[in-house]
Amino acid sequence: MSFGVCYYPEHWPPARWTVDAQMMRAAGLTLVRIGEFAWANMEPAEGQYAWDWLDRAIETLAGAGLQLILGTPTATPPAWLTRAYPDILRVDANGRPRDHGTRRHYCPNSPTYQAYSAGIVTAMLGRYGAHPAVVGWQIDNEFGGGQTARCYCDWCAAAFRRWLQARYGSLAALNEAWGNVFWSQTYSDWAQIAPPGARVDKRSPSHELDYFRFSSDAWVAYQQLQIDLVRRYAPGRVVTTNFMGLFPDLDQYDLAAPLDLVSWDNYPTGNPERWRPRLYAPGRDSRRNDPTYAYDVGEPIITSLAHALTRSLKQRPFWVMEQQCGQINWGDVNPGVRPGSSRLWAWHAVAEGAAAVLYFRWRATRFAHEQYHSGLLHHDGSPDVGYGDHLRLEAERALLDEVMAAPCPPAGVGLLFDFADLWALQLQPHRADFGYLRHLFVYYEALQRLGIPVDLVSPAGDLSPYRLLIAPTAHLAGEALAGRLADYVAGGGTLLLGVRSGFKTPSNLVTADPLPGELQHLVGATVTDWQSLPPEVGWPLVAETPALAALGEDPAGFWVERLRPGKAQVLVRYAGGGAALTMNERGPGRVYYLGWYPPAGQARTLLAYLASQTGLQPIASDLPPGLLALRRAQFIFLLNFTDRPLTATPAGYTITVAPRDVWVGIAEQPDR
Numbered sequence: 001m002s003f004g005v006c007y008y009p010e011h012w013p014p015a016r017w018t019v020d021a022q023m024m025r026a027a028g029l030t031l032v033r034i035g036e037f038a039w040a041n042m043e044p045a046e047g048q049y050a051w052d053w054l055d056r057a058i059e060t061l062a063g064a065g066l067q068l069i070l071g072t073p074t075a076t077p078p079a080w081l082t083r084a085y086p087d088i089l090r091v092d093a094n095g096r097p098r099d100h101g102t103r104r105h106y107c108p109n110s111p112t113y114q115a116y117s118a119g120i121v122t123a124m125l126g127r128y129g130a131h132p133a134v135v136g137w138q139i140d141n142e143f144g145g146g147q148t149a150r151c152y153c154d155w156c157a158a159a160f161r162r163w164l165q166a167r168y169g170s171l172a173a174l175n176e177a178w179g180n181v182f183w184s185q186t187y188s189d190w191a192q193i194a195p196p197g198a199r200v201d202k203r204s205p206s207h208e209l210d211y212f213r214f215s216s217d218a219w220v221a222y223q224q225l226q227i228d229l230v231r232r233y234a235p236g237r238v239v240t241t242n243f244m245g246l247f248p249d250l251d252q253y254d255l256a257a258p259l260d261l262v263s264w265d266n267y268p269t270g271n272p273e274r275w276r277p278r279l280y281a282p283g284r285d286s287r288r289n290d291p292t293y294a295y296d297v298g299e300p301i302i303t304s305l306a307h308a309l310t311r312s313l314k315q316r317p318f319w320v321m322e323q324q325c326g327q328i329n330w331g332d333v334n335p336g337v338r339p340g341s342s343r344l345w346a347w348h349a350v351a352e353g354a355a356a357v358l359y360f361r362w363r364a365t366r367f368a369h370e371q372y373h374s375g376l377l378h379h380d381g382s383p384d385v386g387y388g389d390h391l392r393l394e395a396e397r398a399l400l401d402e403v404m405a406a407p408c409p410p411a412g413v414g415l416l417f418d419f420a421d422l423w424a425l426q427l428q429p430h431r432a433d434f435g436y437l438r439h440l441f442v443y444y445e446a447l448q449r450l451g452i453p454v455d456l457v458s459p460a461g462d463l464s465p466y467r468l469l470i471a472p473t474a475h476l477a478g479e480a481l482a483g484r485l486a487d488y489v490a491g492g493g494t495l496l497l498g499v500r501s502g503f504k505t506p507s508n509l510v511t512a513d514p515l516p517g518e519l520q521h522l523v524g525a526t527v528t529d530w531q532s533l534p535p536e537v538g539w540p541l542v543a544e545t546p547a548l549a550a551l552g553e554d555p556a557g558f559w560v561e562r563l564r565p566g567k568a569q570v571l572v573r574y575a576g577g578g579a580a581l582t583m584n585e586r587g588p589g590r591v592y593y594l595g596w597y598p599p600a601g602q603a604r605t606l607l608a609y610l611a612s613q614t615g616l617q618p619i620a621s622d623l624p625p626g627l628l629a630l631r632r633a634q635f636i637f638l639l640n641f642t643d644r645p646l647t648a649t650p651a652g653y654t655i656t657v658a659p660r661d662v663w664v665g666i667a668e669q670p671d672r
């Protein structure tokens with residue numbers, strides 16, 4: 001188990017570095033990330049490198065026994081570069097270039113920027129690639145952060161045309177895939193195609209979806225440029241980058257694939273505040289913290305979802321590269337953090353699969369945008385609340401070491417998470433409050449409240465470990481996905497498909513087949529009609545199965561689809577006619593289709609039923625709100641995110657967990 005810290009030696013006089021290094025070691029920290037924004041210090045003028053300060057910082061930290069993660073500084077091109085070569089600047093959808101001033105103002109498709117990036121990274125690697133204390137490299141910082149995932153410059157336009165040529169081969173194929181017969185959009189020359197910027201009204205969703213895919217691929221390629229250099233000049237070192245949890249603009253599976261490990265930046269009081277409006281049901285989506293939880297812990301189920309996605313990118317232990325350890329500066333309220341909360345966040349990360357946690361940051365900065373952001377130390381260099389919490393964790397190190405060495409075997413339930421589906425529904429939600437993440441969260445939250453462990457899974461990933469696979473919506477369903485799902489069911493899996501599944505082709509056209517399109521044969525029923533419903537309208541439900549009687553207590557609302565069963569059995573029907581929930585036996589497997597968008601209570605009822613059908617055991621029964629039950633290999637955890645003691649029953653034992661505290665036990669069954 002490693003704990004570490006993000007450190008900015010360039011912000012402090014060198015004389016202080018020795019004190020800092022000694023204090024880090026005294027606190028038990030072993031990892032330090034440095035360098036990721038220090039390009040102007042490393043190369044103050046073009047081609048003139050200044051390594052003395054960094055040599056000395058690295059020697060000071062290494063001399064104290066610390067290991068280093070070096071960040072490549074490409075998130076912050078220096079002023080001499082942006083002023084001399086303005087073609088590196090990112091251009092927004094309205095055609096306006098971003099200016100120099102903070103960070104992430106560059107375009108990954110600019111050949112000029114690629115060349116200068118390779119230059120600084122190669123120079124760093126030449127200097128430190130073989131340094132024994134430099135154990136890893138972080139590529140850049142938070143790709144896509146600050147709304148920079150998509151650029152609309154001329155370099156991007158040219159690269160987009162090349163990307164389309166490779167994808168479609170011919171203009172005829174592209175015109176057909178995008179449905180360009182609509183509104184005279186047919187292209188007769190590749191040069192006619194431009195990025196779908198904001199100067200066009202009512203853009204083609206196929207064109208836009210491909211631009212989202214292309215933009216994501218551009219970052220993957222830009223990242224690869226740097227990975228190749230690290231592999232070449234620093235063999236054997238760990239390569240990662242820091243992800244942003246539920247950040248939706250880039251395909252995180254693709255970015256994760258070439259990395260040795262995935263890490264993310266966890267700010268429990270900040271991220272959920274931003275994501276809550278995109279996750280909670282309409283009416284519950286304000287930016288105010290849910291009062292169930294203590295005021296300074298954030299919203300743990302949302303944080304859990306971000307941990308789970310990060311873990312699931314490789315289905316392996318991950319790192320938290322930046323862990324909040326006191327108040328942050330970029331939320332609405334930025335609540336102060338009391339002793340105990342930072343420790344709870346570290347345990348939460350560990351329970352979800354973290355193998356290392358690095359605090360952000362060592363010492364609160366005196367400069368610029370993040371002046372009000374805390375660190376382990378106050379501005380004056382004395383210990384802040386997070387430092388004290390870390391000392392508590394050191395006292396628990398034996399147990400932490402054991403847990404952090406544990407693998408992350410797949411959970412019993414997989415939730416299908418597909419970025420192209422997310423983007424397609426973002427482009428055409430049909431109703432403004434239909435969001436892919438919000439829909440997914442209904443199922444995720446229900447499973448968390450039931451205490452049933454769950455992974456997220458890519459449609460291209462290994463589906464076979466999951467007893468239950470839930471596709472809240474398998475929206476863009478081509479032959480490939482249909483085949484993979486059919487194989488999963490043929491292997492004995494239970495598949496639950498939700499509304500809007502199979503509605504579209506991978507290029508974002510509506511299927512010409514009866515719904516759910518490519519998935520119809522799996523479902524054994526046809527969706528005959530669908531409607532988005534205003535809040536006051538509901539379609540009464542009648543359960544045909546006693547075990548699902550509770551589903552009939554409330555009507556279906558929000559989004560409803562009526563099914564006509566073929567081979568499938570009807571489990572719930574609409575009182576007004578048509579099937580609402582069907583089940584199709586296919587060999588050893590089963591396929592359920594849920595024809596309405598369930599609110600939280602109905603989702604819990606349905607998932608508890610499916611868990612019992614598939615033999616999935618909750619970690620604990622009687623889980624009260626605010627208490628999370630998690631599992632990692634043989635370890636089970638109860639984490640209390642409230643200010644009152646809470647009790648639950650894991651494996652038949654009654655356990656009371658103190659406010660903002662954690663309980664760790666060993667599961668009796670090795671089973672998931």
Ligand code: GAL
Nearest residue numbers: 141142265267322328360373
């Ligand atoms: C992260 C970023 C850090 C710092 C931090 C502040 O998103 O990677 O550089 O800005 O937020 O909370």
